[in-house]
Amino acid sequence: MSIRIVVYGSPAPQGSKSFKGLAKSGRAILAESSKKVRPWRQDVKAAAEQVRAQLGLALLDEPLCVRMTFTLPKPTSAPKRRVTLPSKLPDLSKLVRSTEDAITDAGVWRDDARVVECTASKRYPGEGVDALDAPGCVIEIERLLP
Template identity: 60%
Template sequence: MEAMIEIVVYGTPGPQGSKRHVGGGVMIESSKKVKPWRQDVRAAALEVRSGPPIDAPVICRMVFTLPKPLSAPKRRRTWPMRTPDLSKLARSTEDALTEAGIWRDDARLVEYERLAKVYPGEDPEALDAPGVRIVLRVLSP
């Protein structure tokens, strides 16, 4: 049997950036967008969470909707091929799902069915405002 969880998060996606050393073995996140993004993801995940953290293989879809630049063409499809990096968006979101107790650890993630960044109205899975649509399929262990 397979369970499915859908989480929709609104907010500005924040990439997991590089860390910098500030002394005494302390590292801090260099991106100021990560903390508010993780809080948004954690809050949305806690709303749909039921039961203990997932401790089984998970297949994931993450479609990030980014703000479309004002300079981008209005009447044709455009691609968000600039920063933030897609892999860094996924990493910060995975960590927030772990903090929210959705899964025991993001190592449970065995496959991405789709990992994308799009603009509003330009993809069937795009949100109407910046954020992410996450679908988790939990496989039987």
């Protein structure tokens, strides 16, 4: 069985964290350096929670395969009449990181460490398999049975 989650929003990479000081407990206080990460993670979490509720999914706690296709806004400077690939920022691996963390927060899987196989791609709207018509991401999760 494949679980398909479609998220509309502006994909944002999980960036570096900046040190803000120490808490009374002595632990470091870290803040996300990018302001775009929180809204993206909220969009992913909401879409994942909705799919989880619709399917009545139990928490996944087994080896998983994940495919993600990120649709990014096409720059105005990009050619309009031919397919082009988004080979600039943001980093694909950082997009995956922020999206996996949001799926964990949504309670779809116990931890993103359960992902043993991951395929990801970046596309512009309407240009390629699973590319959306607006910025966002298509996420497919499959259980891998040994």
